[in-house]
Amino acid sequence: xxxxxxxxTNPFVDKKRWSGTNYSTREAxxxxxxxxxxxxxxxxxxxxxxxxxxxxxxxxGNGTPNGRLLLV
Numbered sequence: 001x002x003x004x005x006x007x008x009t010n011p012f013v014d015k016k017r018w019s020g021t022n023y024s025t026r027e028a029x030x031x032x033x034x035x036x037x038x039x040x041x042x043x044x045x046x047x048x049x050x051x052x053x054x055x056x057x058x059x060x061g062n063g064t065p066n067g068r069l070l071l072v
């Protein structure tokens with residue numbers, strides 16, 4: 001299965017961001033036999049930050065909208 005990994009940091013090389021969660025998740029998906037492709041997003045725009053936080057809270061409740069998986 002092809003999996004698009006949406007993340008602001010590169011999960012293939014950045015082992016230290018978010019305590020290595022992005023890197024470890026990507027690694028586990030590949031070890032399970034999936035093909036992972038990094039999809040970079042940049043949320044430096046203040047409007048998008050606020051919009052994403054509000055939409056995420058409405059849909060998912062608590063948590064953080066910083067890392068998501070997209071199954072393709």
